[in-house]
Amino acid sequence: MRLARGSRFAVRYALIAGGLLSLYAFPFELFGATSDPLEGYLQAFARIAGGALRLFDAAVSVRGTLIDGRFPLQVARNCDAAEVNILFAGAVLALPAPWRWKLLRVVIGLCLLVTANVARICALYFVGVYRASWFRSLHEEVFPLALVALGALSFVALTRSPTSELDAA
Amino acid sequence: MRSVDFVFAFICVFSGLVLVSSRLGPSYARLCAASVSLFLPRASLSGGVGLELAAGSADFVGSPWQVSLLVTRGGVLLEAIPIDARSLCFLPLLAFTALVVATPQIRPRRKLGLVLLGVPLLQLVLLALTAAPVLSFLGGTGPVTARALPLGVHVALQVLYRGLVAPPGMAYALPLLAWWGSCAPRRCLVGAERNGLALSDESRYTGGR
Numbered sequence: 001m002r003l004a005r006g007s008r009f010a011v012r013y014a015l016i017a018g019g020l021l022s023l024y025a026f027p028f029e030l031f032g033a034t035s036d037p038l039e040g041y042l043q044a045f046a047r048i049a050g051g052a053l054r055l056f057d058a059a060v061s062v063r064g065t066l067i068d069g070r071f072p073l074q075v076a077r078n079c080d081a082a083e084v085n086i087l088f089a090g091a092v093l094a095l096p097a098p099w100r101w102k103l104l105r106v107v108i109g110l111c112l113l114v115t116a117n118v119a120r121i122c123a124l125y126f127v128g129v130y131r132a133s134w135f136r137s138l139h140e141e142v143f144p145l146a147l148v149a150l151g152a153l154s155f156v157a158l159t160r161s162p163t164s165e166l167d168a169a
Numbered sequence: 170m171r172s173v174d175f176v177f178a179f180i181c182v183f184s185g186l187v188l189v190s191s192r193l194g195p196s197y198a199r200l201c202a203a204s205v206s207l208f209l210p211r212a213s214l215s216g217g218v219g220l221e222l223a224a225g226s227a228d229f230v231g232s233p234w235q236v237s238l239l240v241t242r243g244g245v246l247l248e249a250i251p252i253d254a255r256s257l258c259f260l261p262l263l264a265f266t267a268l269v270v271a272t273p274q275i276r277p278r279r280k281l282g283l284v285l286l287g288v289p290l291l292q293l294v295l296l297a298l299t300a301a302p303v304l305s306f307l308g309g310t311g312p313v314t315a316r317a318l319p320l321g322v323h324v325a326l327q328v329l330y331r332g333l334v335a336p337p338g339m340a341y342a343l344p345l346l347a348w349w350g351s352c353a354p355r356r357c358l359v360g361a362e363r364n365g366l367a368l369s370d371e372s373r374y375t376g377g378r
Binding site: 024081082148149153 | 172176183256260264310320323324327328330331332333335336337338339340341342345350
């Protein structure tokens with residue numbers, strides 16, 4: 001049975017994004033793991049965010065996944081916006097296009113999303129310092145919406161044309 | 170510019186819906202509690218464990234959007250699991266509605282149909298996903314076991330929860346995907362092909378090489 005073109009893309013997208021999300025969300029502790037396999041990755045992310053924050057506030061320091069300062073932030077799972085990154089990358093990888101074309105766009109898009117997420121953590125730090133009452137709403141409702149919107153717009157913008165200035169560069 | 174127009178329209182509609190519905194918390198929490206209660210077993214589970222859903226709780230100084238799953242044994246409260254109906258269910262429904270309303274070039278009648286059909290379906294999906302960690306918690310991974318579940322089921326439930334429920338971005342990604350699946354594809358395929366993006370023809374990407 002030949003699927004419609006949109007359906008083929010949807011099936012590929014579901015398989016790729018679903019597989020990556022399953023890997024990220026896998027409960028290794030149910031199989032005896034005593035530490036989070038992503039701990040090193042989260043620590044690296046905390047160092048990046050802490051480094052960016054230190055440009056604006058010298059009081060910031062990083063210990064493991066804890067960004068310490070005037071308003072401590074713990075970088076836990078989901079603080080890295082992995083779901084947005086996976087959904088974006090999965091959508092690009094599901095396109096019927098050459099792998100070089102797709103990988104270039106995945107790299108550019110992920111750089112953009114990671115930068116936006118680091119900016120989000122910096123913003124949350126200063127919101128916590130100066131407007132703590134806004135923290136929960138921004139952290140749980142506003143910023144996730146902004147990141148998902150950015151991911152969607154990045155997909156539209158980066159996959160707009162098959163042969164674009166990116167390929168010519 | 171079309172994307173900017175759409176994003177602006179979405180923000181306006183979504184913000185308006187959020188402001189208008191800010192006082193609906195207790196009513197929506199009661200609706201969620203009543204809906205899920207239909208699927209809860211009436212008889213006690215193993216070990217005399219009973220389950221009951223309550224909108225809000227006298228034990229919590231919490232949000233009006235809170236639903237509490239009360240786990241009892243012999244009439245004694247063992248656990249009260251708070252569930253935030255706003256972030257897990259209500260905001261995604263508003264996001265889906267705003268996406269449909271903001272989509273241009275779709276007749277109002279079709280938009281209404283999509284909202285009337287899509288919102289209840291999405292609500293059911295969201296309630297089912299929200300139940301995933303609770304089932305795992307009561308199935309052996311928590312302090313109270315209502316009904317023991319196999320390891321494979323626990324893995325599936327935890328993957329569903331950590332992948333689709335726990336990440337805050339999923340509250341907006343799921344309605345975005347539902348919108349994409351229900352009313353965006355035809356338009357986007359037409360628009361995408363106009364921009365040279367063919368979802369089925371790889372040769373378009375190689376310029377015919």
